[in-house]
Amino acid sequence: MTGLKRALTEFDLTNIIVGSIVGADIYIASALTAGLVGPFAIVVWIVAGICATTIAVVFAYCSYYVPRAGGPFAYVSAAFDDFYGFLTGWSMWIAEMLALPVFAIAFALYLGSVVPLSPAAEMAVRGLFIGALTTVNVVGVRVAGRLNDLLTVIKLLPLVVFILAGLVFALLHPAFFLGNYRPFMPFGLENAAYAVVLIFWAYVGFEMGTLPADEVKDPARSIPRAIFRGMAIVGVFYIVTNFVLYGLIPRAALEATTTPLVLAGTILFGSAGAIFMTVGALFSVSGSDESGMLGSSRLAYAMAIDGLFPSVFARLHPRYGTPYVVLIVEGVVAFVLSSYADLSGLISFSVFNLAFSFLLTSFALIVLKKDESPLLGQVFLPLAGIGICLFLLASTPPLDMVVGAVVIAAGVPIYLYFSPKTDIHHLKEEFLSEEALFLRRVAAKELYLANFIRLLREAWDAGRQVVRRRL
Numbered sequence: 162m163t164g165l166k167r168a169l170t171e172f173d174l175t176n177i178i179v180g181s182i183v184g185a186d187i188y189i190a191s192a193l194t195a196g197l198v199g200p201f202a203i204v205v206w207i208v209a210g211i212c213a214t215t216i217a218v219v220f221a222y223c224s225y226y227v228p229r230a231g232g233p234f235a236y237v238s239a240a241f242d243d244f245y246g247f248l249t250g251w252s253m254w255i256a257e258m259l260a261l262p263v264f265a266i267a268f269a270l271y272l273g274s275v276v277p278l279s280p281a282a283e284m285a286v287r288g289l290f291i292g293a294l295t296t297v298n299v300v301g302v303r304v305a306g307r308l309n310d311l312l313t314v315i316k317l318l319p320l321v322v323f324i325l326a327g328l329v330f331a332l333l334h335p336a337f338f339l340g341n342y343r344p345f346m347p348f349g350l351e352n353a354a355y356a357v358v359l360i361f362w363a364y365v366g367f368e369m370g371t372l373p374a375d376e377v378k379d380p381a382r383s384i385p386r387a388i389f390r391g392m393a394i395v396g397v398f399y400i401v402t403n404f405v406l407y408g409l410i411p412r413a414a415l416e417a418t419t420t421p422l423v424l425a426g427t428i429l430f431g432s433a434g435a436i437f438m439t440v441g442a443l444f445s446v447s448g449s450d451e452s453g454m455l456g457s458s459r460l461a462y463a464m465a466i467d468g469l470f471p472s473v474f475a476r477l478h479p480r481y482g483t484p485y486v487v488l489i490v491e492g493v494v495a496f497v498l499s500s501y502a503d504l505s506g507l508i509s510f511s512v513f514n515l516a517f518s519f520l521l522t523s524f525a526l527i528v529l530k531k532d533e534s535p536l537l538g539q540v541f542l543p544l545a546g547i548g549i550c551l552f553l554l555a556s557t558p559p560l561d562m563v564v565g566a567v568v569i570a571a572g573v574p575i576y577l578y579f580s581p582k583t584d585i586h587h588l589k590e591e592f593l594s595e596e597a598l599f600l601r602r603v604a605a606k607e608l609y610l611a612n613f614i615r616l617l618r619e620a621w622d623a624g625r626q627v628v629r630r631r632l
Contacts, residue, residue, distance in 0.1 A: 171383040171390075172618070178217070178367060178391030186363035187320070187402055188422055188442045189267045193359050193505050196416040197352035200342045200407045203400060205356045210396040212357070212549045213364035216519050217392060219526050219546040220367060221384045222536055226529040233522045234464065240525035244576060247469050249521045251572035254460045256514035258491050262499035263507050264446050265290045271442040274420040275435060287499045290447065295492035298458070299478060299485045319441025320402060323422065326429045327405030338408040347412065354556035355509075361553060362508045363399065365515060367392070385537065458487045469576060506561070513557045513565035520550035 194202045223236040233253060238246025265287040269278065272286060331338040367388070407415070409425045418424050422442065426434035462484040465474035478485040498507065523546030530539045557565070 170378055171387050174383060174387035175391045175394070178387060179394050182364060182366035182391070182395050187399060188271065188420075188445060189263065189504060190360050190363040190508075191403055191406055192419050192421050193508070194356045195407075195412070195421065197348065197356045197359075199345070199347040199412055201346045201348075201353070202356060202360070203403055203407065205353060205360050206400050206403055207396070209357050209360040210364060210392060210399070212553075213361060213367060214389065214392040214396075215542065215545050215549055216523070217367035217388050218385060218538075219519075219523050219542050221388050222539055222542065223522060223526050223529060225384060225534075225536060226526075226531070232460070233518050233525075234460070236529070237521045237525045240528040243469070245521055247464070247576045248569065248572055249518045250460060250464050250469075251575070252514040252569050253518040254464070255568055256511040256518065257460065258494065259498065259507050259511040261291060261294065261491065261495035262287075262502065263504060263511075265495065265499040266502075266504055266507075268443060268446045270419050271423065271439050271446065274423045275439050284500060288496055291492050291496050291499065294447070295488055298488050299483050300481055317441075319426070319438050320422075323426060323429070323438065324401055324405055327409055327425070328401075330429060331405070331408055341408050341411055354552070355558070358512050358553055358556050359505060359508055362512050362515075364392075364395065365512075382535075458484050458491055461487045461491075509557050510561045510565060512553055513561050514569065516550045516553035516557075517565070517569055520547060520554070523547045523550060 191202075194205065198205055220233070220236075223233075227236050227239045232250075234246050234250035236246075237249040268290045269283045269286045272278065273283060278286060406421055406425055409428050410418075410421060414424065415421055420439075420442070423435050423438045426438035428434070430437065461470055461474050464470040465472060465484075465487070474484065474487040474490075476486050477483060523543045526539065526543040526546070530536075530543070554562070
């Protein structure tokens with residue numbers, strides 16, 4: 162594949178951004194904020210989206226200046242040194258590793274909404290969920306072609322039907338629908354900052370969607386436009402879903418449920434609606450990171466081949482070529498966390514670690530930027546990113562701050578122990594090869610909502626060709 166042409170268009174990059182963000186988050190985050198801010202959550206989703214878009218552009222600009230694999234680990238290392246790069250990668254690895262127990266808990270909650278589960282059964286479901294996903298990632302199974310298209314429809318169809326039916330319900334019953342929005346701010350702004358933290362998590366994923374700029378046509382123009390367009394698509398999708406949700410369910414009922422979309426489906430379609438939305442939730446939760454829910458293992462693998470993590474983390478399965486050791490370790494940790502932690506706590510702790518990683522990345526852009534660059538806003542954006550990250554860090558609960566700071570600090574002795582080790586050069590060359598990186602990133606175009614957008618684009622193009630032939 163030597164000489165593979167890099168020709169990702171703005172549309173391709175938009176799909177990668179959308180596919181990297183949208184997953185099962187909408188089924189989870191919406192349930193966590195009703196009791197914090199009430200219908201005012203609609204505004205919080207907008208604010209969190211703006212914050213995430215700002216950080217996403219910072220990442221995109223960093224990828225323009227450091228067009229190689231490694232994400233924030235590479236950006237911060239290039240701007241400062243490997244120590245700060247390690248802390249960035251370490252904090253991001255911790256944050257992303259928490260996704261698996263979050264989804265395991267959510268899977269059990271949604272399954273339990275239609276099939277009553279005892280505490281022991283719920284724990285067994287979480288264990289089976291994590292075990293199955295770990296196995297899939299070790300084996301490296303990828304859903305391709307028509308099967309992937311089918312799964313996309315299964316995941317999205319319940320939400321699309323829910324949105325359309327909910328908007329029709331709003332038109333037919335405006336008094337009931339709008340009545341659920343009063344009072345709009347039942348709790349004032351007391352919990353708004355914490356709600357931003359929880360909802361910000363739903364927008365996370367853009368850091369996995371940024372590409373080295375040399376793979377994109379006209380990167381100075383295409384990357385920012387694709388970021389804004391992709392984040393706008395995600396934001397509209399999230400906001401409309403929540404607009405319908407808060408209009409359908411009275412506030413007291415919404416605060417009491419852990420599966421609000423199932424309750425909303427029941428209001429619209431009865432028991433069949435509950436089952437319909439549950440199926441969508443289970444497919445979304447189990448397949449939201451279809452190209453690797455344990456993508457954090459790749460980050461640990463990259464740091465291991467850089468000599469900064471135990472070399473055993475760089476060990477690949479002899480048959481499947483996947484970093485199976487780190488996958489198994491993460492699976493065990495995820496099961497333990499899913500047994501003793503709650504959704505809000507896991508998400509808040511994850512955002513604290515992400516915000517620290519994003520903070521160092523924002524500082525890196527200040528060092529990396531060049532005055533002669535055609536990129537717009539590169540002076541203001543990192544400063545805005547720093548402010549947003551400090552806000553997120555300060556808005557997490559005190560316990561998460563303390564534990565998060567301790568965990569990040571624990572990375573220092575790990576770095577001091579492993580940093581003298583030499584790189585595992587042959588693995589590093591394979592992992593960072595431009596062709597492998599290119600193909601991994603292009604695969605993100607096939608994820609979830611991004612795949613749905615691609616199918617709509619193909620249908621539109623086919624329709625235009627038919628019309629032209631007839632004319």
